[in-house]
Amino acid sequence: xxxxxxxxxxxxAALLAGCGYNEIQAKDQAVKAAWAEVLSQYQRRADxxxxxxxxxxxxxxxxxxxLTRVIEARAKATxxxxxPELANDPVALKNFQAAQxxxxxxxxxxxxxxxxxxxxxxxxxxxxxxxxxxxxxxxIAIARDRYIKTVQDYNVFIRQVPQNFTAMVFSYxxxxxxxxxxxxxxxxxxAVDFGTTKK
Numbered sequence: 389x390x391x392x393x394x395x396x397x398x399x400x401a402a403l404l405a406g407c408g409y410n411e412i413q414a415k416d417q418a419v420k421a422a423w424a425e426v427l428s429q430y431q432r433r434a435d436x437x438x439x440x441x442x443x444x445x446x447x448x449x450x451x452x453x454x455l456t457r458v459i460e461a462r463a464k465a466t467x468x469x470x471x472p473e474l475a476n477d478p479v480a481l482k483n484f485q486a487a488q489x490x491x492x493x494x495x496x497x498x499x500x501x502x503x504x505x506x507x508x509x510x511x512x513x514x515x516x517x518x519x520x521x522x523x524x525x526x527x528i529a530i531a532r533d534r535y536i537k538t539v540q541d542y543n544v545f546i547r548q549v550p551q552n553f554t555a556m557v558f559s560y561x562x563x564x565x566x567x568x569x570x571x572x573x574x575x576x577x578x579a580v581d582f583g584t585t586k587k
Contacts (some may be wrong), residue, residue: 408551412545412560415542422535423475429528430465430488436521437462437495443514444498447505454494454501461487461494478564485566495521532566541564 444450465487476479499518502508507517533565543562546555555561 396461407547407554407569408548409554409558412551412558414544415545416560417537419535419542421483422531422538425473425531426528426535427470429524429531431493433521433524433528434462434466436517436524440495440498440514440517440521442525443511443517444502444559447511450505450508454498454552457494458498461491465491476561476563479566482567485497492525496555524584537565539565571576 437458440511441455444455468474468480468484470484474484499521502514502518543553543565546560546562
């Protein structure tokens with residue numbers, strides 16, 4: 389009896405391996421690791437913002453509206469409860485992405501406006517924070533790109549035969565993907581103005 393049980397276990401293991409079970413596990417773990425890296429980079433950015441805001445607050449007459457937008461966007465982005473399940477919920481992922489997009493937009497505006505303030509441009513602490521923020525934005529882009537590719541690899545794999553049967557039996561579903569942040573803006577043709585040129 390013990391021999392038959394052992395034989396059945398070996399046969400079951402071989403069957404699962406042949407149906408892609410082990411590779412589904414590996415790809416699922418790769419998605420989780422890539423998602424953790426995305427979250428880590430977003431957190432790194434969120435941690436930099438208070439220092440940037442405090443440095444900018446020291447600048448006399450800095451645009452209060454721009455500063456307020458950054459503070460509010462950061463509060464909104466960090467108020468979203470980030471759980472491992474968030475990456476599997478298309479609506480939650482879209483809300484998370486929208487909040488992060490708003491924060492990116494507010495930060496871009498702040499950095500653009502800061503160019504109008506010579507004291508900030510000369511402030512070494514601000515320039516160091518700016519460089520860290522720009523580096524973090526690059527890391528976010530790389531982490532997101534890696535996550536997108538990892539999810540795509542996972543989704544394609546579990547839709548192929550025979551893995552699709554294994555995925556169905558073990559309830560592995562396709563994972564939602566990051567989408568283009570501002571699809572409407574991409575669909576609109578760019579505005580070109582040849583009206584005035586500086587001499």
